[in-house]
Amino acid sequence: MNPTALMTSGDARRIILETIQALRSGDMPATTGMAIAANMKVLNDSVQVEINAVKIAILAKDKGHDFGRIVGLGQRLLANYEEQK
Numbered sequence: 654m655n656p657t658a659l660m661t662s663g664d665a666r667r668i669i670l671e672t673i674q675a676l677r678s679g680d681m682p683a684t685t686g687m688a689i690a691a692n693m694k695v696l697n698d699s700v701q702v703e704i705n706a707v708k709i710a711i712l713a714k715d716k717g718h719d720f721g722r723i724v725g726l727g728q729r730l731l732a733n734y735e736e737q738k
Contacts, residue, residue, distance in 0.1 A: 662700060669693055 659665060672689045675681035710720045 665693060665696055 659668060668689070672681065672686050676683065676686045713720060
């Protein structure tokens with residue numbers, strides 16, 4: 654696996670921290686850091702939508718509506734580098 658591969662939300666957090674460090678040290682142009690930040694915001698928004706959907710499913714179940722099992726929260730692969738070979 655590529656050491657900078659983005660496969661999980663933990664990988665995304667690692668990349669955010671690496672970006673901050675690279676910006677501080679001057680190893681990364683600010684424009685690159687801004688592009689990474691913009692992409693991470695989109696990813697964060699996507700995760701938030703997933704969390705909100707789970708909250709709604711839980712609230713609905715309390716009211717007698719069942720949307721099925723809630724599985725894989727926070728474990729969804731962001732990429733599968735095995736398939737890209």
